[in-house]
Amino acid sequence: MAFTTWSALRAAIKDAIADHVAGTPCTGEYSIGNRRLRYRTFDELCGLLEKTYKLEGLENTGSRQTRTSYGRYRRFA
Numbered sequence: 237m238a239f240t241t242w243s244a245l246r247a248a249i250k251d252a253i254a255d256h257v258a259g260t261p262c263t264g265e266y267s268i269g270n271r272r273l274r275y276r277t278f279d280e281l282c283g284l285l286e287k288t289y290k291l292e293g294l295e296n297t298g299s300r301q302t303r304t305s306y307g308r309y310r311r312f313a
Contacts, residue, residue, distance in 0.1 A: 242292040
């Protein structure tokens with residue numbers, strides 16, 4: 237299955253979790269963009285749900301020019 241948004245992919249994963257709890261086999265594959273995400277066990281399916289948040293975060297990171305750093309340089313005496 238191909239998805240265009242991360243929220244649609246998460247909804248499909250949650251549906252697959254619910255289907256597995258109801259008794260269907262826990263195998264499948266999803267793709268979003270050029271990434272393929274496969275699962276064969278319930279733990280992999282739950283891990284896949286967690287990975288979608290990380291992958292979405294990687295796509296939404298800003299450029300170095302728009303980042304703000306609140307740290308300061310260390311001074312050595």
